[in-house]
Structure formats: structure tokens, C-alpha cells
Amino acid sequence: MSDFNVVTLGQFIIDKQVEFPYAKGELSRLLRDIGIAAKIISREVNKAGLTQILGEHGSTNVQGEDVKKLDIIGNEMFIWALSKGGEVCVMASEENDDIVPLEGTYSKNGKYVICIDPLDGSSNIDVNVSIGTIFSIYHRVSEPGTDPTINDVLQAGNKLVAAGYVVYGTSTMLVYSTGKGVNGFTLDPSIGEFCLSHPDIKTPADGKIYSINEGNAAEFPEGIKNYLNWVKETDKATSRPYSARYIGSMIADFHRNLLKGGVFIYPPTAKSPNGKLRLMFECIPMSFIAEQAGGKSTTSKERILDIEPSELHQRVPIIMGSPNMVDKVLEFMK
Numbered sequence: 001m002s003d004f005n006v007v008t009l010g011q012f013i014i015d016k017q018v019e020f021p022y023a024k025g026e027l028s029r030l031l032r033d034i035g036i037a038a039k040i041i042s043r044e045v046n047k048a049g050l051t052q053i054l055g056e057h058g059s060t061n062v063q064g065e066d067v068k069k070l071d072i073i074g075n076e077m078f079i080w081a082l083s084k085g086g087e088v089c090v091m092a093s094e095e096n097d098d099i100v101p102l103e104g105t106y107s108k109n110g111k112y113v114i115c116i117d118p119l120d121g122s123s124n125i126d127v128n129v130s131i132g133t134i135f136s137i138y139h140r141v142s143e144p145g146t147d148p149t150i151n152d153v154l155q156a157g158n159k160l161v162a163a164g165y166v167v168y169g170t171s172t173m174l175v176y177s178t179g180k181g182v183n184g185f186t187l188d189p190s191i192g193e194f195c196l197s198h199p200d201i202k203t204p205a206d207g208k209i210y211s212i213n214e215g216n217a218a219e220f221p222e223g224i225k226n227y228l229n230w231v232k233e234t235d236k237a238t239s240r241p242y243s244a245r246y247i248g249s250m251i252a253d254f255h256r257n258l259l260k261g262g263v264f265i266y267p268p269t270a271k272s273p274n275g276k277l278r279l280m281f282e283c284i285p286m287s288f289i290a291e292q293a294g295g296k297s298t299t300s301k302e303r304i305l306d307i308e309p310s311e312l313h314q315r316v317p318i319i320m321g322s323p324n325m326v327d328k329v330l331e332f333m334k
């Protein structure tokens, strides 16, 4: 591809704005700011091994898990990038107990609300394995100019305006949707731009990959245990046995399955009866992308995007990915 044919993220966002004739460009600016934060985090992640910034920060987050220095850097980067634009009135982050009203000059009037997991899969940072950033954007429900509240953030996924993720892998990719399909951009470090590399991503309806932490299998619901036995049987017609692929970074596992076809499962366990993953920060945004690409996402009882959240750090079980594969898991859960 000639450099002259490259479509940068900035150009793509401007081109797409015509699809929203009444828009004033705030969402476009917000997406651009997210792209800037992602580029800075990508730079920090890439030099992590060089600059002594690896390792524990010495504190724990609200879930009692160790916080890495890069988690803090990622969180601060987003607060900085989103405060200056004034499009966002309040942010919620996996790294903060409560909502974080932004303090930029125009933030109180911001129309949008953002939820982020600045560095998901952070236990993989020290061992040079892919990690990522997840974001989701809603319209605020409170009046512009007033103090934002928790109700601005606690909204069901079916109210999303946009969501996406950045995967810091062999290359850095930003994948997002505003509800009109999914597009992926790869960071070209030589020009410092995200370039459109995966237009209109559609996930295969079927696949041969299952992603689950099978080490916890003894604690899984019977239906999941039976499904796991089924995927290991030999059957040419259904291409079984399937391949097990589990990185332990949801974004990386999700991204691979999105492109190749597969199912990602984090079921309830005895230790975590609601599963491990967070509704607001992980499950809703990834489910939005999955559905926009033609996939499915459910707790087994209800569509993830229809759950009315009750608390910021709520966890839910999740079965997500290629639609036929999700349906197959559900057959075992009946």
C-alpha cells in the first residue's frame, strides 16, 4: 500500500462525522483525544523494560489487586487527555473506587461520560505479553453545567455511544465502533499515526478456538464442564477438537477471536460467583464491539448489553464471540 493511500484515524473520524449531521464534532474530538492517550501509553508500554518502570506500584486497587506503575500512568494519561478537551464531564476507571469528575475548564459542560480500564491484563506487563486499554462512551444524563453523578455512569450497554479498545501487541492497534460497524487502526510508529488497517471488521460466524481459564474447571457450572468435554471430542464435521487459546489478557484473547472466530468464556467460579470481569469496564465495551462485528455476548441468562448496572465495580460472567459458538455453549447451559 502506498503511503498516499493511508487513511489515518484523524481523517477517518472527520470523514465519519458526516454520518451524524447534527453532531458538533465533540465525539470526534473525544475519539481523537483517546487516540492521543493511547499513543502515549503505547510509547510507555514499549519502553517499559528499559526505564525501570516495571513492577508493582506498592498499592492495591479497589478489588484488592496489585497495581502496576503502568496502570497508574495509563489512568493519569486518560485523565489528562480527557480533561483538556472539555467533551467529557466525568470518568470512571477500573483504577478508581468512585467516579472522577474531570476538572478541565469546560469539563462541567461536557456532554459525554467515559469508562476506562486503562491497562487490562496488567499481570502480563512484567512478562512482555500483550495488554490493552478499554473505553466506553455514554451521553451524560444530568444537565450540562451541573455536577455529574454516579447515574451518569451507571448506564446499560444498550445506551452506549461508542466503545473500543487498544491492544499493545506485536503492533499497537485501536479498534472502535460508534454503533455503525467496527474498524481497526494500526499504529505506524514511523509517522506516529493510527492507520486504517482493518476496515469494517466482521467476526466469523463459527470458529475453532475456545478461550477460558481451564485451570478453574473443577469450579465451573456443569454446563460449561460439559461444553469443555464436547470441544475436546474428535469430530471431523464440526472440526473438533477445538484449539485452546488463553493469554490471560482479555483484549488480546478477544482480538484474536474477533478476527479468527472463537469463543471467550469467563464463567462463575466458587471463588468468584459472578465471574471475575467487570461489567462497566470490560464486559460492556467488549460486548458492544462483539455485537457490532456480528458476534454475541451473554451472561448465559441475559444479553450483556441489556444489564442495568447497579454498581461501578460490578462483575458478571461472560460468554462472548462468534455467534454459533456462543449458541453452542448456551445449549450446554440449558
Ligand code: AHM
Residues within 6 Å of the ligand: 065, 094, 117, 119, 120, 121, 122, 123, 213, 248, 249, 250, 251, 276
Ligand atoms: P485486570 O483488569 O486486573 O488486568 O484483570 C482482567 C484480566 C483479563 O484481561 C483476563 O481475561 C482475566 O483477567 C484473566 O483472569 P484469570 O487469570 O483469572 O484467568
Ligand code: MG
Residues within 6 Å of the ligand: 094, 117, 119, 120, 121, 281, 282
Ligand atoms: Mg481489567
